[in-house]
Amino acid sequence: MLSALRTCGGNTHHGANNTVQSTGCYIRLEGTEGFLESPNYPDSYPPGFDCCYDIARPSSRHCGIRFHAEQLTIVQTPQDAGFCQTDWLAMDSCVPEGGSRFCGNLTGSTFQYLFQPGSRALRLIFHSSSQSPDKRPNPNAKYKYRIKYKVLEDCGGLFQEPVVSSIPGETGMTCYTRIPDKQGSINTLYYPDYYPHNLDCVYEFMRPNPFICGIKMHSVEFDLEPSMETPFGGACADYFQAPGCGFLCGSINFSWTALYQPGATSQRFHFHSDDMNSHQGFLIAFEQVYHC
Known part of the structure; x- marks a missing residue:
């Protein structure tokens, strides 16, 4: 489903607050604020739909987009625990994918995401399964969404781009790695020895050409400080x-394809360590790919 949406395209019409391009279930929104609505809104969305929303970036000074769910109720089944598998709305370019898929009742929630360097737009996708409406968990419920968005010039807090730290004991050296290669690996500083405290490292993958759609990555070794329990759930001290996407910590295995946003020239990953409890760190293999 995701690969089919790489070919999004459409025709233009003008609404009250924003310019919209649409063909089938592709919508391009060109205003600095507006709304995303599910197919058939305000009625329940139909089965068997794959939709693509591109929200245009007005200029390079715009850093991201904030979303507020005025209504957001998407089919969720018992099999969806921890990862939406039947119906979902998702941020196309975020990994891990499970942290950027939304289903269930999330009305009133607020989300924020960043543009990648050079990106012309930020893309969301919607998928509804082919299951008939009378087979849904609550056939009488209204499954739909109406989400307000605003393109931002100030992306603060956890959503801002990280500030790269210096490497301890290395005068004038920062923990930044520029990666022009089509394949290879990245690792924490001094891997396989324990990584230092108080690091903010950035790994920036340069897009070799516009036909590369993403970076296929898998963990060879991944061992960071485990998450801590808080009143709000688990939290990563090292991550x-x-x-702007989800945080990974602890000892895990993963395999994913990190997609480039439309027009992006690179994408970045961030490693952070606090002042306690270092671990071995990670070794991650990657390949820039043409098929996503």
């Missing part, structure tokens, strides 16, 4: 992330 690896795509800025």
Whole structure:
């Protein structure tokens, strides 16, 4: 389903607050604020739909987009625990994918995401299964969404791009790695020895050409400080992330394809360590790919 949406395209019409391009279930939104609505809104969305929303970036000074769910109720089944598998709305370019898929009742929630360097747009996708409406968990419920968005010039807090730190004991050296290669690996500083405290490292993958759609990555070794329990759930003190997306910590295995946003020239990953409890770190193999 994801690979089919790489060919999004459409025709233009003008609404009250934003320019919209649409063909089938492709919509391009060109205003600095507006709404995303599910197919058939305000009625329940139909089965068997794959939709693509591109929200245009007005200029390079715009850093990201904030979303507020005025209504967001998407089919969720018992099999969806922890990962939406039947119906979902998702941020196309975020990994891990499970942290960027939304289903269930999330009305009132707010989300924020960043543009990648050079990106012309940020893309969301919607998928509904082919299951008939009378087979849904609650056939009488209204499954639909209406989400307000605003393109931002100030992306603060956890959603901002990380500031790269210096390497301890190395005068004038920062923990930044520029990666022009089509394949290879990345690792934490001094791997396989334990990584230092108080690091903010950025790994920036340069897109070799516009036909490369993403970076296929898998963990050879991944061992960071485990998450801590808080009143709000688990929290990572040391973590690896795509800025603005989900956080990874602990000892895990993963395999994913990190997609480039439309027009992006690169994408970045961020590693952070705090002042306690270092671990071995990670070794991650990658390949820039043409088929996503």
